[in-house]
Amino acid sequence: xxxxxxxxxxxxxxxxxxxxxxxxxxxxxxxxxxxxxxxxxxxxxxxxxxxxxxxxxxxxxxxxxxxxxxxxxxxxxxxxxxxxxxxxxxxxxxxxxxxxxxxxxxxxxxxxxxxxxxxxxxxxxxxxxxxxxxxxxxxxxxxxxxxxxxxxxxxxxxxxxxxxxxxxxxxxxxxxxxxxxxxxxxxxxxxxxxxxxxxxxxxxxxxxxxxxxxxxxxxxxxxxxxxxxxxxxxxxxxxxxxxxxxxxxxxxxxxxxxxxxxxxxxxxxxxxxxxxxxxxxxxxxxxxxxxxxxxxxxxxxxxxxxxxxxxxxxxxxxxxxxxxxxxxxxxxxxxxxxxxxxxxxxxxxxxxxxxxxxxxxxxxxxxxxxxxxxxxxxxxxxxxxxxxxxxxxxxxxxxxxxxxxxxxxxxxxxxxxxxxxxxxxxxxxxxxxxxxxxxxxxxxxxx
Amino acid sequence: xxxxxxxxxxxxxxxxxxxxxxxxxxxxxxxxxxxxxxxxxxxxxxxxxxxxxxxxxxxxxxxxxxxxxxxxxxxxxxxxxxxxxxxxxxxxxxxxxxxxxxxxxxxxxxxxxxxxxxxxxxxxxxxxxxxxxxxxxxxxxxxxxxxxxxxxxxxxxxxxxxxxxxxxxxxxxxxxxxxxxxxxxxxxxxxxxxxxxxxxxxxxxxxxxxxxxxxxxxxxxxxxxxxxxxxxxxxxxxxxxxxxxxxxxxxxxxxxxxxxxxxxxxxxxxxxxxxxxxxxxxxxxxxxxxxxxx
Numbered sequence: 001x002x003x004x005x006x007x008x009x010x011x012x013x014x015x016x017x018x019x020x021x022x023x024x025x026x027x028x029x030x031x032x033x034x035x036x037x038x039x040x041x042x043x044x045x046x047x048x049x050x051x052x053x054x055x056x057x058x059x060x061x062x063x064x065x066x067x068x069x070x071x072x073x074x075x076x077x078x079x080x081x082x083x084x085x086x087x088x089x090x091x092x093x094x095x096x097x098x099x100x101x102x103x104x105x106x107x108x109x110x111x112x113x114x115x116x117x118x119x120x121x122x123x124x125x126x127x128x129x130x131x132x133x134x135x136x137x138x139x140x141x142x143x144x145x146x147x148x149x150x151x152x153x154x155x156x157x158x159x160x161x162x163x164x165x166x167x168x169x170x171x172x173x174x175x176x177x178x179x180x181x182x183x184x185x186x187x188x189x190x191x192x193x194x195x196x197x198x199x200x201x202x203x204x205x206x207x208x209x210x211x212x213x214x215x216x217x218x219x220x221x222x223x224x225x226x227x228x229x230x231x232x233x234x235x236x237x238x239x240x241x242x243x244x245x246x247x248x249x250x251x252x253x254x255x256x257x258x259x260x261x262x263x264x265x266x267x268x269x270x271x272x273x274x275x276x277x278x279x280x281x282x283x284x285x286x287x288x289x290x291x292x293x294x295x296x297x298x299x300x301x302x303x304x305x306x307x308x309x310x311x312x313x314x315x316x317x318x319x320x321x322x323x324x325x326x327x328x329x330x331x332x333x334x335x336x337x338x339x340x341x342x343x344x345x346x347x348x349x350x351x352x353x354x355x356x357x358x359x360x361x362x363x364x365x366x367x368x369x370x371x372x373x374x375x376x377x378x379x380x381x382x383x384x385x386x387x388x389x390x391x392x393x394x395x396x397x398x399x400x401x402x403x404x405x406x407x408x409x410x411x412x413x414x415x416x417x418x419x420x421x422x423x424x425x426x427x428x429x430x431x432x433x434x435x436x437x438x439x440x441x442x443x444x445x446x447x
Numbered sequence: 448x449x450x451x452x453x454x455x456x457x458x459x460x461x462x463x464x465x466x467x468x469x470x471x472x473x474x475x476x477x478x479x480x481x482x483x484x485x486x487x488x489x490x491x492x493x494x495x496x497x498x499x500x501x502x503x504x505x506x507x508x509x510x511x512x513x514x515x516x517x518x519x520x521x522x523x524x525x526x527x528x529x530x531x532x533x534x535x536x537x538x539x540x541x542x543x544x545x546x547x548x549x550x551x552x553x554x555x556x557x558x559x560x561x562x563x564x565x566x567x568x569x570x571x572x573x574x575x576x577x578x579x580x581x582x583x584x585x586x587x588x589x590x591x592x593x594x595x596x597x598x599x600x601x602x603x604x605x606x607x608x609x610x611x612x613x614x615x616x617x618x619x620x621x622x623x624x625x626x627x628x629x630x631x632x633x634x635x636x637x638x639x640x641x642x643x644x645x646x647x648x649x650x651x652x653x654x655x656x657x658x659x660x661x662x663x664x665x666x667x668x669x670x671x672x673x674x675x676x677x678x679x680x681x682x683x684x685x686x687x688x689x690x691x692x693x694x695x696x697x698x699x700x701x702x703x704x705x706x707x708x709x710x711x712x713x714x715x716x717x718x719x720x721x722x723x724x725x726x727x728x729x730x731x732x733x734x735x736x737x738x739x740x741x
Contacts, residue, residue, distance in 0.1 A: 089490035111490055198682040254573035256595025390705035399688040
């Protein structure tokens with residue numbers, strides 16, 4: 001007898017029905033599982049360029065997030081702002097957008113492209129992430145801090161020792177700085193500087209020096225809207241001081257032809273005693289020099305309340321007004337600040353996330369830990385150059401420093417150029433002046 | 448419609464799709480740029496403000512400084528013409544090793560401008576190889592701050608432009624030389640004409656058209672296509688200070704860095720109109736080249 005069983009029509013139907021039911025069930029189960037994944041967030045971000053490892057952190061965060069599917073896009077440096085603004089104007093902005101500090105995102109706030117985060121993101125996360133005063137407008141906050149950029153003056157301790165200076169007591173006042181520079185110069189060491197060819201040294205110099213004669217950051221905004229004037233000696237004293245360093249021969253000779261980072265390299269390489277640097281560089285520089293890179297605030301010459309206060313800039317993330325589900329976007333931002341993600345951030349980047357609750361015990365390098373404790377966790381101010389309108393930045397903030405360093409401009413002339421440029425900015429941007437005026441109120445208010 | 452009329456229309460119908468495509472790709476953006484130049488643009492649109500953008504630009508010292516720098520860079524053209532002529536004639540006369548030289552002089556034109564500019568920037572740093580060699584030769588007074596000094600930086604850009612753009616001149620001139628009637632040169636040689644006389648009386652008159660063409664192309668290049676040189680050598684800012692700022696960079700800054708698309712559009716319109724004026728002599732020069740070759 002034939003052992004093979006012939007399928008009757010009934011059997012065929014039964015089998016088909018069972019297969020159909022199985023298929024349907026197997027289709028349903030993932031559907032249930034993926035219900036949370038139905039929520040989709042677009043996230044446009046930047047930062048791998050300045051903090052290698054961030055891509056790894058973003059990828060792992062997205063992979064581990066179960067509440068929504070996040071689609072990331074790493075942006076090119078040149079289009080971070082314009083790409084977002086163009087998309088927002090067309091109603092197609094991502095849910096989450098990377099935001100530089102100050103005017104670099106405030107303009108989008110004024111155009112109505114960003115959502116206020118108060119009441120959307122938890123207060124705990126907002127406060128701990130330190131979005132800085134520069135993210136406040138009209139009583140709301142528009143960014144969650146992501147990672148901090150402490151800004152400081154760095155110095156080479158070995159060169160200090162060679163010149164007979166105390167490497168653990170860097171100069172704190174302007175006179176002490178001049179005396180230290182003189183000693184370094186006498187010892188045959190180029191005392192101070194870096195590279196200004198690409199202009200960023202000029203910007204950083206303003207970051208440290210302009211606040212020295214300010215009582216609030218709002219006062220800086222008043223300089224642009226015409227309520228204060230750069231021609232007032234108080235507001236261009238910082239440029240006069242830079243000219244003094246030039247006149248005394250304390251700046252490195254190749255400063256005008258070097259770019260920012262090769263200039264900082266000179267300090268780490270023991271060819272320049274004092275420079276300007278940023279926190280993200282410190283771990284590598286400290287390691288390369290066996291802990292011989294010191295940090296300090298810019299020696300004080302000014303009489304403003306902000307003189308000598310450490311500077312911490314913070315990069316951040318915001319939520320666009322195009323976001324269909326802002327709460328889901330906010331939840332993802334909160335997730336990035338969970339203790340597990342803060343630790344993952346450190347592991348991926350070797351740098352500190354912007355969160356005051358971050359467990360600093362994981363930081364092995366004493367210099368890096370000290371910097372975070374003294375800059376990040378103590379009273380600090382944000383980067384004043386983030387208040388500078390783009391037109392002023394390009395026309396005055398950068399060129400003044402470059403021209404003073406090459407000896408073709410005095411501090412007074414720099415003040416004159418800055419004043420004229422601020423006036424020019426008001427003429428070119430009449431619609432922005434009122435926004436700046438309102439912003440000055442937020443920036444002058446106590447935190 | 449008569450058969451004759453439809454015959455006349457036929458060619459236009461053939462090119463119509465391409466014309467429509469070109470109108471969409473080039474015409475529409477051009478119209479938008481003209482429109483933006485009359486608006487205070489924020490984001491992707493803004494209110495109509497008439498001629499205010501033009502008024503602001505023409506009253507701004509930075510704009511005129513940029514124009515002046517473009518004009519100064521035009522000084523590179525005579526140098527480019529002379530160098531290109533000299534080298535192409537030497538190559539034409541097949542001096543020893545001419546094949547190798549031909550490759551060497553063409554290389555700069557093959558390489559992308561940013562690559563060349565980055566390398567040259569390193570060479571011209573204050574403590575870079577150029578100054579090191581000059582110091583070694585006891586020519587310290589020539590060891591300038593080539594890219595860091597406002598007095599010198601534009602000249603450094605010019606050196607770079609001359610070096611690279613001359614390669615195009617050499618290619619064009621050599622091509623023209625190779626199509627010359629050699630019997631005239633041979634006859635002149637037999638008559639006892641020296642090298643200079645042959646160049647001046649025989650070669651140059653026949654190359655007038657191609658030289659004109661090269662000059663016009665170079666003028667357009669210097670007015671509207673030196674962005675990459677300036678971007679790299681000028682530290683990405685047209686610096687030091689504003690020493691290497693040119694109109695293209697002015698437009699870039701207005702659009703990307705200072706969020707003023709209306710101003711960028713108005714400056715683009717001005718640059719466009721100047722370029723259009725220069726296109727006519729270029730076409731005339733091209734016609735002359737063709738006639739000479741024929």
